[in-house]
Amino acid sequence: MPEQQTETGSGRHPRLTARIHHPQRARRPRHPGPALSDALTFAIAFIVVTIGIWVRHGGWDTIVAGSWAEAWESAGALTGLLATAVALIGIALAARTHRFERAIGLDRALLWHRWMGETAALLLAIHIITTLVAYSSREGLAAAISELTGEEQYMALATVGALGMLLITVISLGFIRRHLAYETWYYIHLLIYASLALAFAHEIFLGTDFAFDPLARAFWIAVTAFVLCLVLVSRWGRAIRSIVRPLTVLAVTPLNDVAATVELGGRNVTDLRAAAGQFALLRPLTRKLVWQPHPYSISAAPTVDRIRFTIKALGGASEMMTHLPVGTKVAVEGPYGTKIYEQLRGRKLLxxxxxxxxAPVRSLMEDFGPDAEPVVIYRARRAAEIVHYDELVALADTRNGRIIPVVGRTSDLADGNPFDPDVMQALVPDVAERIAVVCGSQPMIHAAFQCLRACGMAPADIHFERIWW
Ligand SMILES: Cc1cc2nc3c(=O)[nH]c(=O)nc-3n(C[C@H](O)[C@H](O)[C@H](O)COP(=O)(O)OP(=O)(O)OC[C@H]3O[C@@H](n4cnc5c(N)ncnc54)[C@H](O)[C@@H]3O)c2cc1C
Incomplete structure (x- = not known):
């Protein structure tokens, strides 16, 4: 059992040594290319063209020189267009295209996806209010509501779509979302596709921007179709491919009372092009779990026919995953995660x-040689929670590294909180020269980030997974 804040670097695990020198490592992931700048250019161009369409159809002139009601209506038209444009960009961000995800990471892509969703909801609210103000200033509130919600069939469909978006916005509010199971929230939020589809007809056939301008209409339909194809091929295609070509549980090995390693194998492992430090969505093809893909990090560098995850039972699904029978089929979607290897190479690691x-730290260590001199600070509340200790020691031993377990509640730590900058400097004197990867709970990531910044580490040198669920 490791002692609190004991540095170590001895001992070797025979099975691990075989793995480290495994001659047939899985292929490395492809290089992502300049996906971020391409995507940003597309998104900005789309917004500019959208505003351009509105200006071309006299939107700005109406605001400046039109009557009060016309100005409100024109503002409503612009915010309606922008709400849809921003929603389409948000959907494209969640499409998980390989190049884009590898360039910025799924966490950042889904965070931006959420911001786009919030912005679209705000623009939609402004669209509804401004349009209602415009109509009611002409014909009164009751008549305006009636005309905008039901008199015209496309408006009735758009109203149902708007209600769908309202529902998604409400369930995504932090204090409501906290009370919902992840799956409940996730499947309800997919209503966005239906909501946008219902709103589509009123944009195309009723709005002045598309009804009378075939070029603008063709552009709008083309962009919508492009985003739809992106989602179908990349997001849902990826999920379907993982289900059609699942891996098989080869072994489940308990590590302590709550955690186990799950080793998956099969001919398709090499097609995943997975690398240490990445994660994948695991969806056991069993009656209870088939609707629940959960993210888990690769905990040992994948070989050509085997990939390992380390799973802690936190809730219902993860508890079941730590008891999967050998032979169970598991759809593995991904892998996800940025090109961290390229960023870390040539640097000393913390x-x-x-x-x-x-789990990801353990697998990452395999990818680096002695020049990385990895220092691992392993925080756990109880000694019994420490897993893969022998493997970590063996890896550190061959890489001029050190493992520093820090066990116990923060208030009980005899040698001080490792996320106190003075304690960190004492533990890792060259901390400012290193590049850091932090994996754990959000409060721990926050504490570590503040500490490393105080120790002089640049923000770009501190890598961590942002919360995205
Ligand atoms: C990038 C990433 C890598 C991870 N790697 C590991 C790992 O290597 N080992 C490990 O044991 N755990 C890992 N986790 C955490 C693991 O995904 C959750 O513990 C698991 O999804 C919990 O599901 P549950 O139904 O058992 O528990 P619940 O009680 O349903 O959920 C517990 C927590 O997990 C979140 N969660 C539930 N389902 C999902 C989902 N599908 N996607 C995202 N979050 C969800 C919930 O919001 C909640 O905060 C990782 C999480 C992320 C985001």
Whole structure:
């Protein structure tokens, strides 16, 4: 059992040594290319063209020189167009295209996806209010509501679509979302596709921007179709491919009372092009779990026919995953995760893990040689929670590294909180020269980030997974 803040670097795990020198490592992921700048250019161009369409149809002139009601209506038209444009960009961000995801990471893509969703909801609210103000200033509130919600069939469909978006916005509010199971929220939020489809006809056939301008209409339909194809091929295609070509559970090995390693194998492992430090969505093809893909980090560098995950039972699904029978089929979607290997190469590493956050750290260590001199700060509340200790020691031993377990509640730590800058400097004197990867709970990531900044580390040198669910 590791002692609190004991540095170590001895001992070797025979099975691990075989893995480290495995001659047939899985292929490395492809290089992502300049996906971020391409995507940003597309998004900005789309917004500019959208505003351009509105200006071309006299939107700006109406605001400046039109009557009060016309100005409100024109503002409503612009915010309606922008709400749809921003929603389409948000959907494209969640499409998980390989190049884009590898360039910026799924966490950032889904975070931006959420911001786009919030912005679209705000623009939609402004669109509804401004349009209602415009109509009611002409014919009164009751008549305006009636005309905008039901008199015209496309408006009735758009009203149902707007209600769908309202529902998604409400369930996504932090204090409501906290009370919902992840799956409940996730499947309800997919209503966005239906909502946009219902709103589509009123944009195309009723709005002045598309009804009388075939070029603008063709452009709008083309962009919508492009985003739809992106989602179908990339997002849903990826999920379907993983289900059609699942891996098989080869072994489930308990590590302690709550955690186990799950080893998956099969001919398709090499097609995943997975690398250490990445994660994948695991969807066991069993009656209870088939609707629940959960993210888990690769905990040992994949070989050509085997990939390993380390799973801690936190809730219902993860508990079941730690008891999967050998032979169970598991759809593995991904892998996801940025090109971290390229960013870390050539630098000395500081790897900070909390609890089961050790899984990606453990696999990452395999990818680096002695020049990385990895220092691993392994934070756990109880000694019994520490997993893969022998493997970590063996890896550190061959890489001029050190493992520093820090066990216990923060208030009980005899040698001080490792996320106190003075304690960190004492533990890792060259901390400012290193590049850090932090994996664990959000409070721990926050504490580690503040500490590393105070120790002089640049923000770009501190890598961590942002919360995205
Ligand atoms: C990038 C990433 C890598 C991870 N790697 C590991 C790992 O290597 N080992 C490990 O044990 N755990 C890992 N986790 C955490 C693991 O995904 C959750 O513990 C698991 O999804 C919990 O599901 P549950 O139904 O058992 O528990 P619940 O009680 O349903 O959920 C517990 C927590 O997990 C979140 N969660 C539930 N389902 C999902 C989902 N499908 N996607 C995202 N979050 C969800 C919930 O919001 C909640 O905060 C990782 C999470 C992320 C985001």
């Amino acid at each position: 790897l900070i893990a909390g609890g089961v956050g050790i």
